[in-house]
Amino acid sequence: MLLDLEHPSISKVNRRGYEDPVVDHIEHDAFGDEISPEDKVYETDSGDIVLASNLDMYLKNELDFEIRQ
Template identity: 35%
Template sequence: MEHPAIMQTMRTGYPEIDYLEHERYRNANYKAEDYPVEDYFGSEIQAGDKYIMTDSGHVVLEENIRDYLQETLGAVFYEAK
């Protein structure tokens, strides 16, 4: 017995879908009305600033994400030469 989805893919090929399109649309069009005043490092969040909210409830400005990853996860950043 053949699976219908496999048979369709064999006939028509893989779909031309950008799987991140929904995420890009949501991020570009979602404006938080009530946003936090400060992030994890105490930086003030202004209207129009992009920030990340973690599962643990930490708020981090996009420009501070590298510092946050280093401090909380012990991340080490490298540059290829």
């Protein structure tokens, strides 16, 4: 006779779903600012990820660009 044993926490999740959303990890850009799913980001060839709001700062600080108005 085979018994179907399952941990009570697993049974609860199977019945009700997860209580809190599962977040794999929180991603941050090159300046440490948190990236949310709706943010526009740029990724460089070297793998840096930069929020659109930080792009001017990245160009100036990391690539020595001069920003002209």
